[in-house]
Amino acid sequence: MIELYLFLFIMLIAAVIATEIKDLLAAVISLGAVGFSVAIMFILVQAPDLAIVQIVVEILTIVIFVAVVFRTTHIDETIGKRFASTHILSMVLFSLFAFLFLAAVVQSLRELPRFGYATMRVASEYIRLGLSECGGANIVADVILDFRALDTLGEATVLFTSVIGVLALMRKIGRKR
Amino acid sequence: MRGMSLVVKVVTNIVVGFIFIYGVYIILHGHLTPGGGFAGGVIIAGALVLRILAFGVEPVSEKRAEERASAFESLGALLFIGIAFAGLIIGGAFFLNFLPQGTPLRLLSGGIIPLCNIAIGIKVGAGLFTIFLALAAIKYVMED
Structure with missing residues (x-):
C-alpha cells in the first residue's frame, strides 16, 4: 500500500508544477506525469483494463497538447503577475475551502469499507x-x-x-x- | 498540415501498421483479456493521428477524411444501439445477450459482448479521430 501513497505524492508534486511553471511544454510533461502515475496506480491495484485506457488516452491527450504548444507559444504569460490584493484574498478563501473539504473527505473516508x-x-x-x-x-x-x-x-x-x-x-x- | 522530418516519416511507416493491428487485437479479444472496445478504439485513433501528424495532410483531403470518420462514428453508434434493439426484438429485453455463449476462453464466446466491443471500437476510434481532424482543421478556418 505504501507505493500507492508514493505515487499519490508524485502526482501532487507534478500537478503543482504543471500549474505553476512558466514553460507550457514543461507543464504538459508534468501533466503527463500525473496521468501515468494514475495508470501505474491502476496496475498496482490490479485493474489492467483501466490502466490500458488511461495510458492510451493520456498519450493521445499529450500529443494534442504538445501539437497546440508547438503551434502557439511556449510561455505562460499569466504567471508572475498574479499577486494583486484580490488574488491574495482569493487564495486565502481557497485555502480555507480546501482545508474544510479535506477535513470532510478524511471524515467520510473513515466510513468506507476496507x-x-x-x-x-x-x-x-x-x-x-x-x-x-x-x-x-x-x-x-x-x-x-x-x-x-x-x-x-x-x-x-x-x-x-x-x-x-x-x-x-x-x-x-x-x-x- | 505540414508533415514532419524524414526520420519521423520512416519510423511512422514501420510502426503505424503494427499499432493499428494491436488496436484491432485489443478490440477483438476484449471479452478475453484486459482491454475492449474503448481502449482498442483509442489505440486505432492513435495510429491514425500518428500518420496524420507525421505525413501531414492537404486541407481538401482533411475535410473529406473528417466527413468519412464522422460517418464511421455514426455507423458504430448505430451498430451498438442496433444490437441493443435486436435483444429487445428477439428476447424482449433491451441489451439481452441473445446469442449462444459458446465455450469460455474461446474467441467466439460471450454472445453479444464481442459484437458490442467491435461497435464501440469503431465508434470510439472514428470519434476521437474526427475530433482530432476538426481541431487540426481550425487553422485553415482561421486563415480563410
Missing part, C-alpha cells in the same frame, strides 16, 4: 455469475457490456455528443469573421 472487501452484494454477484451467465472470460467486459450495458450506452452517447459538439463548433459554414 480496500478489496466490498459490502455491496451486487459486486460479488457480478463476479460469481460473470462467466456462467455471459460467457466472457474478462469479467470487466461482462459487467460493462452485459450486466450494465445501459451505462455503456450512456457513455457512448456522451462521446457521440462531444464529437457532434466539436464538429458544430469548428465548422466552416456560418462562421463570422
